[in-house]
Amino acid sequence: MMTEKEIEQFLSELDGTQSRGEAAVKKVRFPPLDSLQQQGRAIKTGLAHIEDVKxxxxxxxxxxxxxxxxxxxxDVGSVIDLxxxxxxxxxxxxxxxxxxxxxxxxxxxxxxxxxxxxxxxxxxxxxxx
Known part of the structure; x- marks a missing residue:
């Protein structure tokens, strides 16, 4: 298990800060879904995914x-007329x-x-x- 000092040093090496104890937060950008469809990479689905469901x-x-x-x-052997x-x-x-x-x-x-x-x-x- 890492000590608090080791964690601070690790985090400072990641974002270039000097032992401030702050983690760098970066925004993640995903491509819009419609651009994937325009590139011909439409999501394929089919019944094969659920064929083995009981x-x-x-x-x-x-x-x-x-x-x-x-x-x-x-009792056992009784008959119920439906x-x-x-x-x-x-x-x-x-x-x-x-x-x-x-x-x-x-x-x-x-x-x-x-x-x-x-x-x-x-x-x-x-x-x-």
């Missing part, structure tokens, strides 16, 4: 209003934000979701809204 995709298959007594009786079937419309969420509309389909005896419409950003709402 997101959660979920589909809302339905909801059911139940009395608390019924919830307490639920009254949805293949072909019904559902909401698709990306990181808990409604992002698209789709439908339930069956592929090789498994349920799947087909995306029918991607919502414009102004219509995307949080799930809690």
């Amino acid at each position: 997101v959660t995709i979920s589909a809302e298959l339905g909801e059911k209003i139940m009395k608390f007594r019924e919830v307490l009786n639920l 009254e949805k079937s293949a072909g019904d419309a559902i909401h698709i969420y990306l990181n808990e934000k409604k992002t698209a509309l789709g439908e339930i389909i069956v592929v090789n005896d498994n349920f799947a979701v087909r995306i029918n419409k991607i919502l414009p950003p102004k219509n995307i709402r949080r799930e809690s809204e």
Whole structure:
């Protein structure tokens, strides 16, 4: 660690002062951004920067209003009938934000979701809204 005297000497050598204990302050000038674009050095962006970001995709298959007594009786293996079937419309969420509309389909005896419409950003709402 430097002593106070060593710091003062170092600073005086930087700005040419004689142990006044003052640091030299110089203004930094950056070229205007529009001059960079005129020189053909426009900033390039692309999806490659975010391709590896992990997101959660979920589909809302339905909801059911139940009395608390019924919830307490639920156990492993209980079935909650959501009254949805293949072909019904559902909401698709990306990181808990409604992002698209789709439908339930069956592929090789498994349920799947087909995306029918991607919502414009102004219509995307949080799930809690």
